[in-house]
Amino acid sequence: MWDPKVDERIATQVAVKVLNEAFEADPDAISSLFSTRVSCNSKLAVHRTIQVRAESPLPAGQGDFTIGTLGVINGILLALSIRPVAIAAWYDPETGALLGFGEVDAQQIGEHA
Numbered sequence: 001m002w003d004p005k006v007d008e009r010i011a012t013q014v015a016v017k018v019l020n021e022a023f024e025a026d027p028d029a030i031s032s033l034f035s036t037r038v039s040c041n042s043k044l045a046v047h048r049t050i051q052v053r054a055e056s057p058l059p060a061g062q063g064d065f066t067i068g069t070l071g072v073i074n075g076i077l078l079a080l081s082i083r084p085v086a087i088a089a090w091y092d093p094e095t096g097a098l099l100g101f102g103e104v105d106a107q108q109i110g111e112h113a
Contacts, residue, residue: 012077012085012103019087019101031098034089037066050075051086 023030037053044067045052051071056063074086090099 009085011080012087015073015077016087016101016103023098023100027098034069034098037068040065040067047075049078 019030040052042063042065044050045054045065050067051074052065052067053071054063055066070087070089077085077087084105086104087101088104089101091097092099
């Protein structure tokens with residue numbers, strides 16, 4: 001019998017595993033990909049699951065917004081989930097270098113990431 005709680009956990013674990021494998025295979029490419037953010041409009045900024053970053057302190061749906069690869073991936077995972085789950089990118093606090101990826105509670109990364 002299908003158990004969505006188990007399946008969503010597995011989906012997140014597989015996503016983390018694949019992201020870390022990609023990072024291990026080519027850290028420069030994955031670091032560049034995940035550090036790239038592009039401007040997006042207010043319609044995307046208020047999407048139910050896709051995570052964007054507000055670049056200015058204005059009310060939701062107003063102002064300048066950016067989106068990155070992880071915001072889209074997390075949007076997909078959140079759309080599939082019953083519980084809020086997300087993937088975080090871990091960075092070295094001193095160098096800012098990407099260290100890898102891990103699973104976190106979506107509340108830890110906030111509504112807009």
